[in-house]
Each structure stands twice: as C-alpha cells, then as structure tokens.
Amino acid sequence: MMPCFGAVSRLVCSRTGGGAAGLSFSCGSDFLAEAKHSGKYACRSLLSSGSDLFFHLQVLRRSEVSLGCLQPEASSVALRADVGGTVSCPGLRCSNNTNVIWYKRNKAVSEQRRSSCQTSGSLQLCQVGTRDAGLYFCDRQTPERGVIWTSRRAVNVTVIPGEASSPPRITYPYGNTTELVEIGRPHNLTCEVYFPFEVNFSREVLWYKSNGSNMETMTLLLMEKQQQERVSFHEFKVVRSAVIKQVTPQHLKHRYTCTASNAVGNRKSSVELTHRINVKRPSLVVYPVAALLLIAALGVVLHVKWLEIRLIYRSHLQHGKHHGGEKEFDVFLSYVWSPSAALEAGVTLRSPAGPDADEDACLSITDLNPEESSATQRPLELLLPRVLEDRWGYRLCLLERDVVPGGAYTNDVVLAIQRSRMLICLLSADYLSNSHAVFELESGVQALLQSFDVKLLLIWTSRASASLIQPDPLLPTLVHRALKVLPSLDWTSGKPARATSGFWRSLRKAMPDQTLLSLTQNQNHRILTP
Known part of the structure; x- marks a missing residue:
C-alpha cells in the first residue's frame, strides 16, 4: 500500500515510460506487489489541480538480496487480547537504523487515538483489543x-482471546434428562457444548452408554462428526450426535452420557430413554383446502418467529413478578464507556460521592422537574448508576466494582446475572462492537429464555444511528433477533430535562417492585464510593 503524501488524498499514481500502460493504483489501496510494478510514477490528485508528484518504486524479487536485510517470507503475528503485545518490523535486526514509522493501513499509528509506543523500531501495544487486528x-x-x-514491509496482525481458563459448559442435555423414543425407530442423541477459545485445539465431545448408574461399564457409542461454529470472540459451540439405528427394549435400560473436555477440565451430562406409546387414531380423509393453507401458513410463521415469540412472552409474563428477597442484586448494569463519559468519569468518579454529591442534579431527576434539571447534559453511563443507587435505592451490580478480580470472565458474568433481578443494557454503536458487552447481553437473553427470574431492559443511547450500526464482528443470531422484540427505552443526551422527563417516568415503571426492598435494604445497603 502506497501512502498518501502529506494531507493530500485521492491520489492516483500511474507509471511513466514505455510499456507501462495500465499500471496504476490509488494511494491508500492495497495491492499485490509484483516485479512489473517497479519504475517511476507520477501521482495526481483527483480533488485539486496542483502539480504532479513523482517517486520511484522498486519491487524486489524473493531471490534478490540487493537489500541485505530482506526476509522473503511473509510476516504475521497473533496477539492476545487484553494484554500487551509487540509487533516487530521484518528485517529490522539486519540494520543499525531503528528509526521506524508504523502505519495501520494508510494512517500513522502515532496519529491514532490509542495507547502505543515504539521501542527500538518495534510497535508496542500497551493493551491489545479486537480493533488492533489488521x-x-x-x-x-x-x-x-x-x-x-524508504523500505516498506507489511505485517498482518490478528487478535485472539486469552488462553481458556475454565472447562466447557454443556447446555443440552442439562443435568439428567429423559427423552421419549419409539421402539423400532431410529433415534439421535444430541449434545450441545460451549467451549472457551483455545490456541491449540483440544475440544472433544463424546457419547458413552452404561448399564444404569454403573459408570464402570461405559462403552463408546457410534457418533457423527462433531460440528463446531464460533458464536462469539471468546466461545465456540460444538454439537455432536450419537446414532441409535433402531431402538429396542434393551436401550431403555441404559444411561447415555455426554462428556465434554478441554485442556482445563471436563463436564458430563446424562440422558435416559423412555418408551413412547403410539396411539393409532383414525385418519381424516377430507380436509378443506383453505384450512390446509391456513395451518401451513401459521406453521411457517411460528417456525420462523418462534424465538421472538418466546422472548416477547417471557419478557411480558414476568413483569411485576420479581421477588426482592431472593436475589443479591436488583440490577446488573451493562455498558461501554463512551468517549464523553470516559472523559467525564476521570473527573466525576474521583470526587466524593454520597447523599450530598450532585444534589441539585439528582433531586431534579428524582422529582422530574424539567425546568430545574441540568443533569441530563451528562452521559447516561455516569448518570444512571447514581439515580438507581443513591436516589431510588436499588442494589446495583457493576462488574468493575462488585465482582472480585481474577476469576473467569464468562463465569463471573453468568453468575452476576443469575444473582440479579434485572439486567439493563445501555446500547450504542460502541456497545454492539464490544465483544465483552455483547457477551453480557447474550448471557442475559439466554437467562431470560431459561428462567422467569430475570427481567431484561434495553436503553438505546444513540437510537438515531441504530439502523446504521454495522458491528464488527457481526452480532450473534440470538442477540440480533432479541434486539427487535425486547422492551426498550430511548435516551438522548444533551436534551433539556423537559424532553427527558418521560424517559425517567418510563424507567421507574419498568424497574422491579420497590415495596419489597425495605425487607433487605438494611442488610445489603450500598454507598457509591470514588
């Protein structure tokens, strides 16, 4: 990739001289370097009528060593997320010159807003994130x-999660499950497992059968090839089925166990088979054509929209049925710092917080007085925890504050959601592009589908651009479909309090019933600390 010279963009460079027709490229666009590209080039801007720029390009063949530091092999590096990483310049050790300028695509790294430094020509990333890939x-x-x-070399950087720190989790069968079978018919036993990311692949799912609870007589079953897909930045989903070609009465006496293991540990879950009694019913000979079409149409709609229907049913059925004494927290708050919130947090979170902190702002919000409130000018990531905890008296769970560091991130998130009555997610473009935040939302949706004890509320902090959000990586299917039907509110920062008073009323109505909080507030009272 040839850089654009200075502040000039939209440059098109064409090779000059005989036999060079058709050899041209735009600055900032990558191309595969070949020996035929060597020569003198004239570059002209498409946006201005200034004079042409000239430069000479030399492309070296792999067999040429005119520059003694040439390393012919392609250079690439894989960096672990959430820790520091180093990217070395190929061939740098052969030269005494360590003055290196690093670019990510066509923009100098020194001009980008990220923590980095160059040490002896190498690029040192203080904390690697998914955005550093490229x-x-x-x-x-x-x-x-x-x-x-000017010698230019390319390095392809990929970002991978940290090494797995927890064993896999089996989502089906869960615990000891019973499945109905028909004698004389084939049957498949399916095991669905989620594995944390591993650099060296060690994910394995196996099916065994045993005589009742006697695990010493376990024998391996005939299995299909396991299918796997990456469902998030940190997890893979593996599905494997065992095949029973024809069910006999003898199969009903066995116990079938699915085992899943990786380099950290293993998990197992069992299935027992129960005989299904077939009842023969007289068949109906004539069906009206209209009834057939209606039933078929309803079946297609239910099949396609079944997940959305379940989410709508569960999110509305459990409204108002929370039990305050059964949970440690009232609200698990999931969010990603926006640039403005992160900047203000550096000042606000260091000031004393308590009953008197930000008194005028919080009182105006609680009283919903649009004429006096000025707190709506603050980012919601800072404002919402203070309103929920200090003013409304809810017990709030924040990962960075209420979860002990050093544990497995995925387990901490799932456990925190299970210990909370409600999950609130502050959605934005940054949120949907953050793998950790998306995992928290996905875990909340799975908890909603499996239990009636958790409520989920989405708050869009940038609804105007929600339809234009194209997260990278793409959202999991479960999250993408859940965003369409889950209860949500809209928040627009910077608006006068009169315009946002309706938001606070709607949020108060959506919160868990506060009449039961007094029973546990003396035991679990929290004060926001700097």
Missing part, C-alpha cells in the same frame, strides 16, 4: 549505493 506497515530509511530508499 494490516500494518513499517517504513525505515535504507541507504543503497548512495541513494536513500
């Missing part, structure tokens, strides 16, 4: 026969 270039000055050349 194509990098390192430029350094190389003298060759009295001419100073």
Whole structure:
C-alpha cells in the first residue's frame, strides 16, 4: 500500500515510460506487489489541480538480496487480547537504523487515538483489543549505493482471546434428562457444548452408554462428526450426535452420557430413554383446502418467529413478578464507556460521592422537574448508576466494582446475572462492537429464555444511528433477533430535562417492585464510593 503524501488524498499514481500502460493504483489501496510494478510514477490528485508528484518504486524479487536485510517470507503475528503485545518490523535486526514509522493501513499509528509506543523500531501495544487486528506497515530509511530508499514491509496482525481458563459448559442435555423414543425407530442423541477459545485445539465431545448408574461399564457409542461454529470472540459451540439405528427394549435400560473436555477440565451430562406409546387414531380423509393453507401458513410463521415469540412472552409474563428477597442484586448494569463519559468519569468518579454529591442534579431527576434539571447534559453511563443507587435505592451490580478480580470472565458474568433481578443494557454503536458487552447481553437473553427470574431492559443511547450500526464482528443470531422484540427505552443526551422527563417516568415503571426492598435494604445497603 502506497501512502498518501502529506494531507493530500485521492491520489492516483500511474507509471511513466514505455510499456507501462495500465499500471496504476490509488494511494491508500492495497495491492499485490509484483516485479512489473517497479519504475517511476507520477501521482495526481483527483480533488485539486496542483502539480504532479513523482517517486520511484522498486519491487524486489524473493531471490534478490540487493537489500541485505530482506526476509522473503511473509510476516504475521497473533496477539492476545487484553494484554500487551509487540509487533516487530521484518528485517529490522539486519540494520543499525531503528528509526521506524508504523502505519495501520494508510494512517500513522502515532496519529491514532490509542495507547502505543515504539521501542527500538518495534510497535508496542500497551493493551491489545479486537480493533488492533489488521494490516500494518513499517517504513525505515535504507541507504543503497548512495541513494536513500524508504523500505516498506507489511505485517498482518490478528487478535485472539486469552488462553481458556475454565472447562466447557454443556447446555443440552442439562443435568439428567429423559427423552421419549419409539421402539423400532431410529433415534439421535444430541449434545450441545460451549467451549472457551483455545490456541491449540483440544475440544472433544463424546457419547458413552452404561448399564444404569454403573459408570464402570461405559462403552463408546457410534457418533457423527462433531460440528463446531464460533458464536462469539471468546466461545465456540460444538454439537455432536450419537446414532441409535433402531431402538429396542434393551436401550431403555441404559444411561447415555455426554462428556465434554478441554485442556482445563471436563463436564458430563446424562440422558435416559423412555418408551413412547403410539396411539393409532383414525385418519381424516377430507380436509378443506383453505384450512390446509391456513395451518401451513401459521406453521411457517411460528417456525420462523418462534424465538421472538418466546422472548416477547417471557419478557411480558414476568413483569411485576420479581421477588426482592431472593436475589443479591436488583440490577446488573451493562455498558461501554463512551468517549464523553470516559472523559467525564476521570473527573466525576474521583470526587466524593454520597447523599450530598450532585444534589441539585439528582433531586431534579428524582422529582422530574424539567425546568430545574441540568443533569441530563451528562452521559447516561455516569448518570444512571447514581439515580438507581443513591436516589431510588436499588442494589446495583457493576462488574468493575462488585465482582472480585481474577476469576473467569464468562463465569463471573453468568453468575452476576443469575444473582440479579434485572439486567439493563445501555446500547450504542460502541456497545454492539464490544465483544465483552455483547457477551453480557447474550448471557442475559439466554437467562431470560431459561428462567422467569430475570427481567431484561434495553436503553438505546444513540437510537438515531441504530439502523446504521454495522458491528464488527457481526452480532450473534440470538442477540440480533432479541434486539427487535425486547422492551426498550430511548435516551438522548444533551436534551433539556423537559424532553427527558418521560424517559425517567418510563424507567421507574419498568424497574422491579420497590415495596419489597425495605425487607433487605438494611442488610445489603450500598454507598457509591470514588
């Protein structure tokens, strides 16, 4: 990729000289370098009528060693997320010149808003994130026969999660399950397992059968090839089925066990088979054509929209049926710092917080007085915890504050949601592009589908651009479909309090019943600390 010179963009460079027709490229666009690209080029801006820029490009073949530091093999590096990482410039050790300029695609790393530093020509990333993946270039000055050349090498950087720290989790069968079978018919036993990411693949799912509870007589079953897909940045889903070609009465005496293991540990879950009695019913000979079409149409709609129907049913059925004494927390708050909130948090969170902190702002919000409130000018990530805890008296769970560091992230998130009566997610473009935040939302949706004890509320902090959000990586199917039907509220920062008073009323109505909070508030009271 040839860089754009200075602040000039939209440059098109064409090779000059004989036999060079058709060889051209735009600055900032990557291309596969070939020997035919060597030569002199003239670059002209498409946006201005200024003079042309000229440069000479030399592409070296793999067999050429005119620059002694050339390393012909392609360079790539895999960095672990959430820790520091180093990207080395290929061939740098062969030269005494460590003055290297690093680019991510066509923009210098030094001009990008991220924590990084260069050490002896290498690019040191203080904390690696998914956004750091991509194509990098390192430029350094190389003298060759009295001419100073700019030597440019490409490095492809990929980002992978940290090594697995927990065993897999089996979602089906869960515990000891019973399945109905028909004698004389084939039957498949299916095991669905979620594995944390591993660099060295060790994910394995196996089916065994045993005589009742005697696990010493376990024998391996005939199985299909296991199917796997990556469902998030941190997890893989593996499905494997065992095949019973024909069910006999003898199969009803066995216990079938699914085992899942990785480098950290293993899990197991069992299935027992129960005989299904077939009842023959007289068949109906004539069906009206209209009835057939109606039933078929309803079946298709239910099949396609079954997940959305379940989410709508559960999210509305459990409204008002929370039990305050059964949960440690009232609300698990999931959010990602926006740039404005992160900037203000550096000042606000260091000031004393308590009953008198931000008194005017919080009182105006609680009283819903649009004429006096000024707190709506603050980011919701800062404002909402203070209103929920300090003013409304709810017990709030924040991962960075209420979860002990050092545990497995996925287990901490699932356990925190199970210990909460309600999950509130502050959605934005940054949120839907953050793998950790999406995992928290996905875990909440799964908890909603499996239990009636948790309520889920979405708050869009940038609804105007929600339809234009294209998260990278793409959202899991479960999250994408849940966003369409789950209860949600809209928040727009910077608006006068009169325009946002309706938001606070709607939020108060959606919160768990506060009449039961007094029974446990003396035991679980929290004060927001700096």
